[in-house]
Amino acid sequence: MGMRLVGVEYRRIEITPPFGLRFGTVNGRAQFHFVARGQVFLRCGQTVQAMNAGDAVLLPRGGLHELVSDAEGTGRDITDFNAAPLCHSVSSIKACSGEGCRSSDALVFSGCMEFDLGSMHPLVGLMPEVMLVGTLLDRYPEVLPMLEAMEREAHGERAGFAGVLARLADVVSAFIVRAWVECGCGDASGWVAALRDPRLGRVIAAIHRDPGRDWTVAELAAEMGSSRSVFAARFLAVTGMTPLRYVTELRMRLAAQWIGREHMPIETAAHRLGYGSQAAFSRAFKRAMGYSPGAMRGQNSAAA
Numbered sequence: 001m002g003m004r005l006v007g008v009e010y011r012r013i014e015i016t017p018p019f020g021l022r023f024g025t026v027n028g029r030a031q032f033h034f035v036a037r038g039q040v041f042l043r044c045g046q047t048v049q050a051m052n053a054g055d056a057v058l059l060p061r062g063g064l065h066e067l068v069s070d071a072e073g074t075g076r077d078i079t080d081f082n083a084a085p086l087c088h089s090v091s092s093i094k095a096c097s098g099e100g101c102r103s104s105d106a107l108v109f110s111g112c113m114e115f116d117l118g119s120m121h122p123l124v125g126l127m128p129e130v131m132l133v134g135t136l137l138d139r140y141p142e143v144l145p146m147l148e149a150m151e152r153e154a155h156g157e158r159a160g161f162a163g164v165l166a167r168l169a170d171v172v173s174a175f176i177v178r179a180w181v182e183c184g185c186g187d188a189s190g191w192v193a194a195l196r197d198p199r200l201g202r203v204i205a206a207i208h209r210d211p212g213r214d215w216t217v218a219e220l221a222a223e224m225g226s227s228r229s230v231f232a233a234r235f236l237a238v239t240g241m242t243p244l245r246y247v248t249e250l251r252m253r254l255a256a257q258w259i260g261r262e263h264m265p266i267e268t269a270a271h272r273l274g275y276g277s278q279a280a281f282s283r284a285f286k287r288a289m290g291y292s293p294g295a296m297r298g299q300n301s302a303a304a
Contacts, residue, residue, distance in 0.1 A: 006114040007089055010166045011078070012154065013108045015095040020068040022075030023110070030115035031059040032173050033067060034147070036154035038106030041071045044129055054147050056133040058176045060115060063129075067108060078110075086162035109154050111169045114261075127180065133172060136179045143175050199224045200238060203231075207247055211254060212274035215247050252288040255281075259293050266293045 034056040042049045044065045066075035083091035153161045221231035251273045258264040270281030
C-alpha cells in the first residue's frame, strides 16, 4: 500500500482550563492530536471522547471538531490564538493564565496533514470518523514507545524537539492507518483483498503507473492473465466497481490533486490523463466530481 502523509501545520499547545479549541480542517486534510498532559475531551458532533495523557487520535477526513476541558464546554477557533513559530510548519500556542504555564495546564500536540493512500485512496472515505491509538496497543505494542517519546519531547523542549514531534506524529498516524487496514478495514475489506491478490494487484499497479493510457478491459485482463469475463467479474466482486470506472475515478482524483493543490494548468492535466481536448476532460471531470475543474480551482484560490 502506498501511503503519503505530509504535515501541513503542527501546533504545540499549552492552555489553562477551562478551555475549548475548535478545529476545522479543509480539502480532505487529516487531523492528529496527542495529549501530553492533562485530560481533554474530543467532541465531534454529538460524540464526546475523553483523552488522557499519552492518548492520540487521528481524524482521517478532518472536519469540524473540538478539544475541550469540559465535555459541555464550547470551543474557540484555534486560529484566534497567537502562535509563535518554533520551526518550519511547527508553532507554539501558550494560553496559560498567570505568568507562566504550570503542571496543571493541558499540553497538546496537534498536526494537520495531507493524507493520501495512493492506490487505496478509496479507503479514506470508509474510515471511521475518529481513530484512537489506544485501541491498537494490545496488537501493536511497538506504538507505545513512540507515544512515550512524544510525551518526553513535548515536555522537555530540547534542541530540535519540534521537528522530532512532527515526525513522530506522522509515524504514529501511519501506524493507525496501517493497523486499520491489517485488521480488515471494516466494510472496506474488498480493497485490501484486491491489493493482496497478486494478480489483481498487478492490474491496479499497471493502472497507477499509466493512468493516461486508453485502457480497455481486454488489456487489463491480459495484465491479470485471464479472460475478459473472468477478470471483469473478479474485479467487480472484490472492489465493488467496474475496471473502467476505477480508471476514471483514479484520473479524476489525480486531476483534483494536480489542479487544486499543485496548481497545474487544466490543459496539462487533461493531456497527461489521456484526454484529446480540454473540453472532453472538463466534461468527464464535472460528471465525476459534480463541478468543473475551473470551479474547483476558484474554490481553492478563495480558500487560500
